[in-house]
Amino acid sequence: MSVLGPRGQAFLWALTLRLVPPAAGAPPEERARSLAVADGALGRRPPAVRRQVRLFLLALRWLPALGYLRPLDRLGGPAQDRVLAWFQDSPLTPLALGLWGVKGLVYMGWYGRPELGERIGFRPVLSGDEKSRGG
Numbered sequence: 001m002s003v004l005g006p007r008g009q010a011f012l013w014a015l016t017l018r019l020v021p022p023a024a025g026a027p028p029e030e031r032a033r034s035l036a037v038a039d040g041a042l043g044r045r046p047p048a049v050r051r052q053v054r055l056f057l058l059a060l061r062w063l064p065a066l067g068y069l070r071p072l073d074r075l076g077g078p079a080q081d082r083v084l085a086w087f088q089d090s091p092l093t094p095l096a097l098g099l100w101g102v103k104g105l106v107y108m109g110w111y112g113r114p115e116l117g118e119r120i121g122f123r124p125v126l127s128g129d130e131k132s133r134g135g
Helices: 005-019 021-025 028-043 047-062 077-088 093-111 114-120
Strands: none
Touching: 005 021, 005 028, 005 047, 005 077, 005 093, 021 028, 028 047, 028 093, 047 093, 077 093, 093 114
């Protein structure tokens, strides 16, 4: 079962398209895998954290309507960038931290897919930090 639900996933994908330009050409199965990674990571968090993320995504989507008369995902690219920059640099710490958390979720969903890591040559050492142990 999805933590974000269909609307939350659609909005998270809209954010992915803005924050990760290569995602724009992704076929539907890559989109589904990316959202599954992000949703799965969120699903492993405590219920209170899941509620906070869902609430923040709702605020991130609808607060821009106060100034633009449209939700974030219905704005053009430059306006979306301005809104995201405002959230990121907001003097209101919860808004800035919330955006960084959502960006982490987006990046985890896109770049955390094993098949993408292979494609870009990323081969993580899953047994720990080999360099710090002299390995």
